[in-house]
Amino acid sequence: MIESLRAYGYSLNSAIADLLDNSITAHAKNIWIHMYWEGDSSWLTIIDDGTGMDEKKLINAMRPGSQNPLDERTEDDLGRFGLGLKTASFSQCRSLTVASHINGGKTNFRRWDLDYVGKHNEWRLLKTARSGSERFFSKLDELEHGSIVLLEHMDRICEGQNKADESHRRKFMDRISSLQLHLSMVFHRFMEGRNGLNIYINGIDEEHKIKPWDPFISNHIATQKQPGERKKFHDGVVEVEGYILPHKDKFAPTEHEKAAGPNGWNDQQGFYVYRNKRLLVAGSWLGLGGRRHGWTKEEHYKLARIKIDIPNRMDSTWQIDVKKSTAVPPSLADKWLEEYAEKVRKEARSVFSHRGQYGNRRQVNEMSRLWLSSMRGGSQIYKIDRDNDLVKGLLNRADKLKPEIEALFRLLEETVPVQKIWLDMAEHSERSNEPMGGLTEKQIMDLADTTIKSLSGTGRRPSVTTIDFVCNMEAFINHSDVIRAKYLGVES
Ligand SMILES: Nc1ncnc2c1ncn2[C@@H]1O[C@H](COP(=O)(O)OP(=O)(O)O)[C@@H](O)[C@H]1O
């Protein structure tokens, strides 16, 4: 049984986050994590200055199933199943020692050692630390109350690892960085603000303090916060609040990378489910939307991030799992969440495709376009607009060439490389091009001149209407000032 408790499927990150939940529930103001490389004897401690436990409470804490999951918990309790301390620790290590003391009390130790339990085939909870490990607990003497959780024999990540092997060491260091990013995200709402929680990793100075990472980049001036909504269910109130993050153009490069989050821009889109302010799900469409599988994560929705807040009273209806890494909306909430998400997704898509100029750019219907998109027998097709003045004029003057030009148009329309464009954009959105992007002023003006000539006829003075038409073409709309100045002699 105790060996089976290891198999809940925690990652190192989700395991440590679960242990931190206990410290936070115990009202810790400071948490110090030390994760130390010693090859296959590497170890990890979590020290907190929370309320601590007396001996009776400590013994109970070490019991798998220390509390009934159906019990009502206080509003700020981050626990649920009475399992996390054991399952999270055993998922990473074979020896778990907890030491704790309450205000004015003596420090008690309890240890589960899987090898001991296996060898003696009895549930014996040991009362001392492993010999040689006493040193890890000296910090407790400095604290009025608090707890230390020590994980040793971390076989899941360190089995057979050699202390002297540089590649092994580097892998371990990468895990520390990844843990840091994970915690900065999961607990950001606890850390924010002046009196927020302090979490330190491998040190006690300011530089070792983990900085909160806000997935909504709510401090950025170009972030568009959407009006929030709340809805009452029989077991609690759910709140949602959508954010459209700024387009890439609005970020400095390092800022943009940071705003992406631990898993990158695309993966971090979607809902962020918080239970008592603790993040459970970091970017998922939660199986909502779509007809069969729900919305998938698409490049053009990557700027949409939606905060959902649920209280711990709703754990059962939202199917919170032991690892606290999933949440499933109850079907009663589906429609409401989908409708809300639709609005946010639509806005996000438009910011994404307008390359950050959303808001101060002209409305699409004021613009004259050469391409039309429409449907034919259930397929999306793209056509050159035969009613566009430029196209119409050219075809009228084409005379004998008209059927050939028409045939060329048709061929182009039938073979627009949609798949290729879609793939390129999905893989390298940063390469997407504004009309005329990368051309010189002269190249743009040459093209404008030819277009104007084509519309008004060679040798004729272009009318104001013609200039207006050209300035409103999608291709020239960002260069209209220069074109007007040249042909009409007015600035702007
Ligand atoms: N760092 C800690 N400080 C104080 N109490 C703790 C700490 N860690 C665990 N406990 C106690 O142990 C109990 C069991 O923890 P756990 O197995 O994680 O289950 P749960 O969090 O679901 O209650 C907690 O309810 C709490 O009373």
Ligand SMILES: [Mg+2]
């Ligand atoms: Mg817990």
